[in-house]
Amino acid sequence: MAGLTTLLLPFATLVALSGSAEAAPDAPPKAAAEAAAEATATYAKTQDWGSGFEGKWTVKNTGTAALSSWTVEWDFPSGTRVTSAWDATVTNSGNRWTAKNLGWNGTLAPGASVTFGFNGSGTGNPDNCTLNGESCDGGGQPGDKPPSAPGAPTASDVTETSVKLDWKAATDDKGVKNYDVLRDGAKVATVTGTSYADSGLTKGTDYSYAVQARDTADQTGPASASVKVRTKGGGPDPDPGDKVKLGYFTNWGVYQRNYHVKNIVTSGSAEKITHINYAFGNVQNGRCTIGDSYADYEKAYTADQSVDGVADTWDQPLRGNFNQLRKLKAKYPHIKVLWSFGGWTWSGGFTDAMKNPQAFADSCYKLVEDPRWADVFDGIDLDWEYPNACGLTCDTSGPAVMKTMMQAFRSKFGANNLVTAAITADASPGGKIDSADYGGAAQYTDWYNVMTYDFFGAWDAKGPTAPHSPLTDYPGIPKQGFTSAAAIDKLKAKGVPAKKLLLGIGFYGRGWTGVTQKEPGGTATGPAQGAYEQGIEDYKVLKNSCPSNGTVAGTAYAHCGTNWWSYDTPATVRAKMAWAKEQGLGGAFFWEFSGDTANGELVTAIHEGLK
Incomplete structure (x- = not known):
C-alpha cells in the first residue's frame, strides 16, 4: 500500500501441552494466557524529495496486555535503502530491514504507542512486514486505505486572540472518524466536524494552520495545505517602505x-x-x-x-x-x-x-x-x-x-x-x-x-x-x-x-600571501591562510589579526607581514x-x-x- 500501511497482528502466550488438555506445570496462569495483546505497526512516508524520502513507523499496543519489546521487519525493493534512523536500531540483510526498540522505548502499556523514523534513498515502499516475528497476513484490513487530505482551511472571525477555521471534508473508503487541527505543525485539537475555533492566541502574531483526517481504522491521512493567519493587534507591522x-x-x-x-x-x-x-x-x-x-x-x-x-x-x-x-x-x-x-x-x-x-x-x-x-x-x-x-x-x-x-x-x-x-x-x-x-x-x-x-x-x-x-x-x-x-x-x-x-x-575578507606591496596592485605567491579555506577569512578574525591600514574604492584593505587582505x-x-x-x-x-x-x-x- 503506497504511503501508509497498517498491520494488525495477534499476540498470545504459547502454552506447552502434554497429551491431556491440562497446561504444563510451568505454564502461566490461564488469565494471563487469555490476556492476548494486539498491536499495529503503521508506516507513513512523511516526506518525498524525489531521490529520497523520510519514513516513520508507529508501533501501537491495541490489546490488554503489555508488550515488553518490539521488532519490526520489512522488505524494500532493490534500490531503496535506509540511510539514517532515529529512535530505533535499524539494520539490514540485503533488502530485508529490521528495526529493534532502544532500551527506553521497548515497553508499551495497553493503548500506548511509540514512533521511530528514518531517511531513505530511492522511492520504494515497505512490503512483507512482520512485528515481533508474527506474519501480517490476515491481521489487518486488506485494501483499507488512509483518508485523503482535507481541503485547506479558511480563516474567519480573526481577533487578537482567536480565529475560526473551516475546511472541506476528507474522503475515506471506510469513513472519516475525526480531524486533527495542526497549529504551526503541532496538534492543538481533535474534532469530529469540519470547523474549529482556536483561542488563547497572542495578538499581532503569525500562525499557520493545517488539518489531517483519521479514519475508523485509526489511520491518519496526509495533512492539508496550510493557511497563514495573523492575529489582530500587537502594534503596527513594520513600514513596508523601510529598507x-x-x-x-x-x-x-x-x-x-x-x-x-x-x-x-x-x-x-x-x-x-x-x-x-x-x-x-x-x-x-x-x-x-x-x-x-x-x-x-x-x-x-x-x-x-x-x-x-x-x-x-x-x-x-x-x-x-x-x-x-x-x-x-x-x-x-x-x-x-x-x-x-x-x-x-x-x-x-x-x-x-x-x-x-x-x-x-x-x-x-x-x-x-x-x-x-x-x-x-x-x-x-x-x-x-x-x-x-x-x-x-x-x-x-x-x-x-x-x-x-x-x-x-x-x-x-x-x-x-x-x-x-x-x-x-x-x-x-x-x-x-x-x-x-x-x-x-x-x-x-x-x-x-x-x-x-x-x-x-x-x-x-x-x-x-x-x-x-x-x-x-x-x-x-x-x-x-x-x-x-x-x-x-x-x-x-x-x-x-x-x-x-x-x-x-x-562579512569576510579575501587575501593573498607573498605580498610586499601595501597598496592594491601587488604581486603574490598564492592565497593567504584562512580558518576554513585558503584565501578567505571572517571579519571577526581579520579585525584583530590584520587590522585595516588603508581604503580603496570604498572598502578597506590591510597589509600585515606578507599577507594582503581586503574586507569591509x-x-x-x-x-x-x-x-x-x-x-x-x-x-x-x-x-x-x-x-x-x-x-x-x-x-x-x-x-x-x-x-
Missing part, C-alpha cells in the same frame, strides 16, 4: 562554526534586521529538496542553546534550525524568513529543473509550505549561479530563462509570499548581467540580492591584489565593470527599479549604506551572520547606515 536589512544564515554553520539561531539574538542583531535567508536547500532532479535534514529539522537543542531557553524533546514534531527560527520569529515578529535554494555548489540543478518551470515551482512550493514548517517561511529565494552563464557549471538555457523562472515562481507562490533571487554583479561588457533578462524578470520579484562582492580574489594566485568588494572604480582596477556601482547602474539601465535592488556586503569594516559599511540610500536602493543584504563579531558590529553598521 530591507537581510542576512544569510547557513545550515552548515551549526557544525564547525558553532553558530546557531540563538547567536542572532545574543549578538543584538535580531532587533536590527528585517529578513533572513536560510541557506541552502538543494535543487535535484528538477525539484527543490532538503539540503541537510539533520541541521534543518532534526538536531535537538538543549535549553542553553535554544532561542527561548527551552530544550527540545525527543518526540516533538519539529527540531533543528527550523524550530529555532520559529522561536526567533515568535520573539521578534517583525523578522521574515525566506528559504534560499541553490548557491554556488548546488546551482547545477537549475538547468534541468527549468525544462519544466511549473513543475519546478510546484515542487518548491510544496517543500516550503510543508505543514511541519510552513509558518517558519515567508517566501523563497532562488540563488542560481548563473542562468545562461558559467559558475561552478555552465548553463546555456538562453537569456529568457531568468524571466521564465521568476514568472513561474510568482504564479505558484502568489502575491502574499516573497519571491526573490540572488544575482550576479558582473557588469563587464558581455558579462553575466548581459547574459540573462534580469530586467524582464524584475516584474515578478520582490527584490534582487546583487552579489556585489567576490569581484577579485586569490583564485588569481599571483595577483594583482585588489579589493574583493569595490564600491566604485579606481585607477589600476584589474577589470572594468567589476564594481558595485557598475552593477547597480547596469541593472537600472536594463529596467530593474532601484527599490528592487539590495546592495551586498561580505563598520566605517566602510556605513559609507556604502549612505551610497545605497542616495541611489534609492531597497536596502542591503550580507553573507553571512557567522562572520560578524559577537556583538554584531557589521549588522549594526548596516542598520544605522540605512536609517
